[in-house]
Amino acid sequence: MFEREEEMINESKKRLDEVSIPDELVNSAIQEGLQKAKAKRRKRRKTIWTLGVAAVLMLAFTTSIRVSPAFASAVASIPGLERFVHILQPEFDKGLEAIIENEYYEPIAISQTRNNITFTLDGVIIDETGAEIFYTLEAPRSIKNIDYGDIKFLNGDRELVGSIAYNSPNQEDDNRKTDKFSFTFVDIEKFKTKDFTIKFEVKEGREDLTSFEIPFTIKNDLMNGKVFEVNEEVVIDGQKVFVEEVKIYPLRVALTMRFDEGNDMVLLQFEDIRLEDEKGEVWSSIRNGSSGFGGLGDLEKTFFLQSNYFKEPKELYLKFDKVQALPKKESxxxxxxxxxxxxxxxxxxxxxxxxxxxxxxxxxxxxxxxxxxxxxxxxxxxxxxxxxxxxxxxxxxxxxxxxxxxxxxxxxxxxxxxxxxxxxxxxxxxxxxxxx
Known part of the structure; x- marks a missing residue:
């Protein structure tokens, strides 16, 4: 179905490092990922909002990258992707082509207008760990300074519990906002229906609220995770870490670790944790959004890595170093x-x-x-x-x-x-x- 788009993407990838990229293409909603494009970084102030829930360690995100115009053009030519090419996140850098080839991204293109604001649900990517909800807001007035109230995601009539992250990106047009909601579920979800609903409120000022509610039905079969039982202990700088299992989903890799209660340090973030194949290619590393479940003092944590679900390497290695830690009495x-x-x-x-x-x-x-x-x-x-x-x-x-x-x-x-x-x-x- 996507032969032409695949050819364009492959050609774009070959030319990626050859493209000279001007400063104007920087967008604060786009994440690190294609940093090999050699250009000067634009100076700016960045602000991040996070909405947390109990037991969820959510790390919000807002950074910038340079995007090849050729690659962006190729992605934008794919039906449903053209409206949010400027907010694709780094977790899709390696997996985007595979997601597209396997038709796992699903265009929705449903609009709703309230108070002269039009919300368009552009498309979704959903699996058992979370969802990426791509959308566009448009109005005949400036919506540059809008914020959000309640944001809910439902499967059937059941609200899905988890964390929500969203950017506050610089936009070219004050009356148009293209962005996405990133949901990370607290538990692995086994959906009972393909019917979903996104509900959220737009804030204009302190009291002006506009509510949107869009039900939609996906056609894709939701893919199950690939489970690797590990059950191995490693010791790093005297601290014992037990790796229980690795589950690979289309959107993310879920890695579950347990820490020895006798450790004298509290282990915080694993800055460089990754999966490598037999050729040494890093095809899954720490995501730049939510990093996992579990807070300080929890002896078991689940970390989220980037995913390339559709690849099948012959060998796969979990590697990590640069682990943040503090003595328990100073944590x-x-x-x-x-x-x-x-x-x-x-x-x-x-x-x-x-x-x-x-x-x-x-x-x-x-x-x-x-x-x-x-x-x-x-x-x-x-x-x-x-x-x-x-x-x-x-x-x-x-x-x-x-x-x-x-x-x-x-x-x-x-x-x-x-x-x-x-x-x-x-x-x-x-x-x-x-x-x-």
Missing amino acids: YLLVDFSKKEILEQPSFEKIKVTKILSGGLELEYKPIKENHTYSLFSRGENANGEYVDIPYQSSWQDEEYQYASIQLEGNIMNPVKLPFDAYPNYLKGSASIQIK
Whole structure:
């Protein structure tokens, strides 16, 4: 069906590194991925919004890449893809061609108009771990500064529980916004129907809300995960890690690990965790959106990697190094918000609290990883040991520093303990396990 598009994509890939790319093509919604295109990075301030749920460690994303005009043109020629070519994320860089060839991306093209705003559901990619919902908003007025209220995704009449991430990209037209909602489910979902509904609210100002609700039915069969039982233990810098299983889905790879309770360090982010085939090709690495389930103190975590579901390598290896970690006794901030004091913090002093607000913090640090923003916290604990939510986090950066702002919600009984989910302190060593 897509012979012409396949030829164009293959030709584009050959010419990718030969194309000179001007600054104007930078879009803050597009992610790192085709960085071999050699161009100067445009200076700008970036802001990230995350919506979290309990037990979900969600790392939001907003960075930039350079896109080959030839490749973009090829992708845009495929029915349904032309409307969001500028927001394709890096997790699709290797898998996009395979998703298209196997017709797993599904065009929808359903529109709904409310309050002179037209929402078009361009297309979807859905599997048992989550969904990518591509859409366009248009209006006869500027919608440059809109925000979102409730965002829900339903299978039949059942709401799917998980995290939602979305960008706030720079747009060429103030009255047109092309973006996507990224859903990551808390549990692996076994759908009972192919009928879905996307519901969300658009905010214009504090009180002006416009609600959209679009039901749709997919034609694709939802593909099951490929499961590799691993059950192997590795030791890195004295810390024991037990790798339980690897499940490969069209949208992402789910890697489940368990950490030894006797470890003296809390393991945070695995910056360089990847799957490699027998030729040494890295075909699955850490995603630039949600990185997994589980928070600080959880002895079992699920990490999400990029996926290339439709490839079948002869051999497959799980490798990781550059693991963020903190001593258990220094793995958090202890904050008295009433006195605006930091009572306890890591001795490494690589993240600085610059401002204590009423139930919130602002922080400054050197970027932990180039073009990848980690959320520093996912939840807190008050003096009574009760859970304190962090529903809002934002991040931006300048030429030198990364900045973060968090806002707590709930019973802020001081002092409040804020365990770190990310911190630029690393274990020494690496690990390699053959899984196929």
